[in-house]
Amino acid sequence: MGDRTxxxxxxxxxxxxxxxxxxxxxxDSKAFHGNPVQAEPLPLAGHAGIVNYAPTxxxxxxxxxxxxxxxxxxxxxxxxxxxxxxxxxxxGATLGGAVASGLAGPGRPWSGAPRDVLLGVxxxxxxxxxxxxxxxxxxxxxxxxxxxLQAGALGTxxxxxxxxxxxxxxxxxxxxxxxxxxxxxxxxRMRELCRQPAPLRGACHHHGRLYxxxxxxxxxxxAWRARIGGExxxxxxxxxxxxRDHRLDFFQTERTLWRLSLPPNTPRLACEQHSLPDWAGAQxxxxxxxxxxxxxxxxxxxxxxxxxxRRGSGEQAPFQALDPGxxxxxRRLKERFDPRGILNPGRLFPV
Amino acid sequence: xxxSPRDTRRRHLAxxxxxxxEAEYVLTRESELRPYECDGLPAYRHLPLIVxxxxxxxxxxxxxxxxxxxxxxxxxxxxxxxLSGGALPLEDGVLLSLxxxxxxxxxxxxxxCARVQPGVRNLAISEAARPHGLYYAPDPSSQIACTIGGNVxxxxxxxxxLKYGLxxxxxxxxxxxxxxxxxxxxxxxxxxxxxxxxxxLLTGSEGMLGIVVEVTVRLLPIPARAQVALxxxxxxxxxxxxxxxxxxxxxxxxxxxxxxxxxxQAAEDFVHAGYPTDAxxxxxxxxxxxxxxxxEEIARVRQRLLDSGATEVRTAQDExxxxxxxxxxxxxxxxxxxxxxxxxxxxxxIPRKHLPRVLRKIAAMSQEFGLRAANVFHxxxxxxxPLILYDGNAPGELERAEAFGGRILxxxxxxxxxxxxxxxxxxxxxDQMCAQFPPEELQLFHAIKAAFDPRGLLNPGKAIPTLNxxxxxxxxxxxxxxxxFPHLERF
Ligand SMILES: Cc1cc2nc3c(=O)[nH]c(=O)nc-3n(C[C@H](O)[C@H](O)[C@H](O)COP(=O)(O)OP(=O)(O)OC[C@H]3O[C@@H](n4cnc5c(N)ncnc54)[C@H](O)[C@@H]3O)c2cc1C
Numbered sequence: 019m020g021d022r023t024x025x026x027x028x029x030x031x032x033x034x035x036x037x038x039x040x041x042x043x044x045x046d047s048k049a050f051h052g053n054p055v056q057a058e059p060l061p062l063a064g065h066a067g068i069v070n071y072a073p074t075x076x077x078x079x080x081x082x083x084x085x086x087x088x089x090x091x092x093x094x095x096x097x098x099x100x101x102x103x104x105x106x107x108x109x110g111a112t113l114g115g116a117v118a119s120g121l122a123g124p125g126r127p128w129s130g131a132p133r134d135v136l137l138g139v140x141x142x143x144x145x146x147x148x149x150x151x152x153x154x155x156x157x158x159x160x161x162x163x164x165x166x167l168q169a170g171a172l173g174t175x176x177x178x179x180x181x182x183x184x185x186x187x188x189x190x191x192x193x194x195x196x197x198x199x200x201x202x203x204x205x206x207r208m209r210e211l212c213r214q215p216a217p218l219r220g221a222c223h224h225h226g227r228l229y230x231x232x233x234x235x236x237x238x239x240x241a242w243r244a245r246i247g248g249e250x251x252x253x254x255x256x257x258x259x260x261x262r263d264h265r266l267d268f269f270q271t272e273r274t275l276w277r278l279s280l281p282p283n284t285p286r287l288a289c290e291q292h293s294l295p296d297w298a299g300a301q302x303x304x305x306x307x308x309x310x311x312x313x314x315x316x317x318x319x320x321x322x323x324x325x326x327x328r329r330g331s332g333e334q335a336p337f338q339a340l341d342p343g344x345x346x347x348x349r350r351l352k353e354r355f356d357p358r359g360i361l362n363p364g365r366l367f368p369v
Numbered sequence: 370x371x372x373s374p375r376d377t378r379r380r381h382l383a384x385x386x387x388x389x390x391e392a393e394y395v396l397t398r399e400s401e402l403r404p405y406e407c408d409g410l411p412a413y414r415h416l417p418l419i420v421x422x423x424x425x426x427x428x429x430x431x432x433x434x435x436x437x438x439x440x441x442x443x444x445x446x447x448x449x450x451x452l453s454g455g456a457l458p459l460e461d462g463v464l465l466s467l468x469x470x471x472x473x474x475x476x477x478x479x480x481x482c483a484r485v486q487p488g489v490r491n492l493a494i495s496e497a498a499r500p501h502g503l504y505y506a507p508d509p510s511s512q513i514a515c516t517i518g519g520n521v522x523x524x525x526x527x528x529x530x531l532k533y534g535l536x537x538x539x540x541x542x543x544x545x546x547x548x549x550x551x552x553x554x555x556x557x558x559x560x561x562x563x564x565x566x567x568x569x570l571l572t573g574s575e576g577m578l579g580i581v582v583e584v585t586v587r588l589l590p591i592p593a594r595a596q597v598a599l600x601x602x603x604x605x606x607x608x609x610x611x612x613x614x615x616x617x618x619x620x621x622x623x624x625x626x627x628x629x630x631x632x633x634q635a636a637e638d639f640v641h642a643g644y645p646t647d648a649x650x651x652x653x654x655x656x657x658x659x660x661x662x663x664x665e666e667i668a669r670v671r672q673r674l675l676d677s678g679a680t681e682v683r684t685a686q687d688e689x690x691x692x693x694x695x696x697x698x699x700x701x702x703x704x705x706x707x708x709x710x711x712x713x714x715x716x717x718x719i720p721r722k723h724l725p726r727v728l729r730k731i732a733a734m735s736q737e738f739g740l741r742a743a744n745v746f747h748x749x750x751x752x753x754x755p756l757i758l759y760d761g762n763a764p765g766e767l768e769r770a771e772a773f774g775g776r777i778l779x780x781x782x783x784x785x786x787x788x789x790x791x792x793x794x795x796x797x798x799x800d801q802m803c804a805q806f807p808p809e810e811l812q813l814f815h816a817i818k819a820a821f822d823p824r825g826l827l828n829p830g831k832a833i834p835t836l837n838x839x840x841x842x843x844x845x846x847x848x849x850x851x852x853x854f855p856h857l858e859r860f
Pocket of ligand 1: 408409444445446447448449450451452454455456467487508509510511514515516517518519520521522523524525526527528575576577579580581582702703791792828
């Protein structure tokens with residue numbers, strides 16, 4: 019535990035000099051995410067520790083290898099939380115991995131993703147240069163926002179050493195309502211509720227039921243519960259956590275699991291025979307053997323994109339191909355951060 | 370008109386632009402160029418070589434292709450309300466106004482978004498969404514005038530950012546025309562897009578990476594109720610503490626603003642908001658949400674403010690009073706403008722806990738420079754707007770005001786903050802960038818710029834200083850033992 023910056027920097031410099039690819043690894047719990055990378059692991063787990071936590075400033079800074087569990091426990095001790103509610107796909111998940119993967123929990127439409135609360139980073143670029151962008155303040159427009167660019171970049175632009183995040187108070191009250199509704203009715207209900215100032219923090223449809231998570235001031239949650247109706251779910255947290263971490267029975271499959279990102283009110287697509295709409299319809303988990311090309315064409319027509327989240331059999335590319343102009347730009351950017359292409363080559367887009 | 374090389378160049382470019390735009394939208398006469406000579410920072414002025422006003426994205430592309438072929442620099446302009454000289458034209462460059470791209474293309478209440486052209490005014494989006502019970506959250510004080518394209522380019526904030534975020538948190542997709550005239554779509558119809566989060570990189574990039582030609586913004590339901598409390602303090606440090614106390618209470622106010630004595634006095638004299646002018650500082654704290662929730666929270670806020678030493682706490686009794694409380698705050702800049710021939714608005718952000726120290730130092734500098742200062746503060750997120758009062762006609766005062774401002778920004782960096790929270794670097798704060806960033810980071814910024822704009826045609830000379838410039842600036846500002854660019858030559 020502690021600050022291993024110097025050692026990490028040294029390893030990066032060497033790898034850069036030798037042109038040897040590296041794969042930054044936190045808890046290695048999301049190795050399945052993105053294209054597989056053939057590279058030497060660069061473990062971050064020992065580079066850990068909370069560097070600064072100022073509850074009344076709503077800021078936490080921690081080294082990238084800090085276990086998520088530790089961060090969450092410290093925040094909970096002060097009645098606060100990570101707004102993006104990162105998914106945990108295995109033991110040892112780290113804060114740096116959560117940010118680099120860019121993934122967010124069921125509250126995403128209301129509470130944002132890592133990029134929304136990422137205030138600053140310390141990182142090593144592909145040459146092993148130690149760089150710092152952003153900081154610990156809420157608003158900062160000096161220079162390009164290189165920090166937020168790291169969220170979801172899957173470690174292809176740099177090795178995150180330390181991240182500073184905006185943290186928020188936990189809601190005073192939370193409840194989950196369950197309504198027996200078919201998919202189409204559920205979607206209509208979600209649409210209607212999202213257009214009202216309801217204290218929604220989750221909305222998904224699973225097994226003929228609409229699950230709604232309410233979170234906020236007690237008075238508000240009670241008022242909306244009365245207005246919406248349905249059953250109140252006991253142990254509501256464990257439902258949302260199991261959804262977030264893919265521990266619901268829906269996810270127990272050997273087939274390909276797709277993640278569709280869509281305008282929330284998109285009608286059910288043909289490829290969605292076996293589907294779990296989350297984020298009030300903006301994220302849909304789909305288990306499907308539809309050929310990738312056909313599925314992606316359908317999703318693109320609807321204004322979204324589709325990602326192979328977990329591969330079944332077959333060799334689909336995990337991420338949607340970028341338009342040529344955009345791909346060229348991605349490559350140019352990558353080259354500026356990592357001239358020898360040693361950081362997670364190919365994980366996010368083809369080299 | 371004598372035919373200088375500049376005139377020849379202008380005529381040549383005008384001829385080319387008129388092949389793709391209607392003649393009346395290519396401006397070349399001095400009287401036509403004059404309105405574009407500055408933005409909201411009138412201390413800097415230049416006449417552009419030429420002004421073009423394309424009607425749509427295709428025309429923007431055509432203009433950019435010509436500029437690229439002719440290697441002529443381009444400065445984009447929205448409403449020109451920017452406060453850092455970002456839209457200041459270049460004498461040898463094209464000023465590209467987005468004013469005619471002012472259509473709201475689609476309001477989609479079921480998908481909670483609106484697709485708009487970049488020249489649409491910020492407030493117009495909320496007005497178009499209102500019939501659906503929705504609004505666009507970021508609300509800069511300039512929202513009746515500034516454009517969404519300018520908001521994206523500056524990552525504009527407003528008085529409700531603490532809870533609802535900045536521009537960057539309220540965008541879904543962007544369309545960009547590159548320096549080469551290529552059109553790129555960034556993001557998707559969902560909450561994320563494939564690849565890098567380029568919309569985060571582009572937001573706040575000050576027109577340096579591309580021209581934004583379409584923006585899809587996220588809309589939110591209008592809260593059922595909002596209520597504001599006004600608290601008076603006899604000591605500004607107590608007001609600062611009260612901010613921390615409210616947050617420690619687990620309350621996330623929709624807005625949390627502070628004004629010091631000079632600024633609240635000026636605002637009171639201007640709009641008669643009902644502010645207690647004998648206070649050393651006031652706080653405005655707004656909570657929003659459901660009726661029940663707001664009643665519960667405003668009572669907690671009130672108690673907390675009293676416990677933190679407020680001498681008086683008032684809650685707005687009705688919507689009219691709430692609007693009045695805010696009117697004073699939103700009119701703070703022009704109000705200060707009335708009590709001084711000129712004022713210079715700064716925009717640093719600091720970790721909130723350093724507020725007392727920073728305010729004390731600003732007061733001391735005010736003595737030192739012999740110029741008055743008034744402070745307006747987005748207290749919730751630590752974004753400080755010191756307004757320096759000066760008289761541009763008095764010899765040396767502008768220079769003193771700028772020196773004073775520069776020192777404030779360096780102070781913000783010293784306490785762990787930043788030189789700009791929401792107004793951008795532009796030309797104004799380009800030297801202070803050298804205080805904030807070491808050469809390696811600046812070099813990476815230039816590399817990013819080159820990845821988008823290899824010929825450096827978009828808003829050159831703004832936002833990111835060259836290393837040489839920093840070396841010169843460093844030579845003027847050597848702090849004991851802390852020379853930022855020791856390895857660069859000095860001239
Ligand atoms: C009285 C007053 C109050 C203000 N209050 C606030 C406030 O509360 N919060 C805040 O954040 N700001 C505030 N501002 C600053 C200003 O209004 C914002 O920065 C605003 O976002 C600028 O928008 P604009 O359309 O006027 O842009 P402009 O001033 O025209 O341009 C600003 C920058 O954006 C670039 N640009 C413009 N359009 C595009 C485009 N389509 N594509 C690419 N680049 C583009 C320009 O090149 C320039 O660099 C205030 C200004 C004034 C005068």
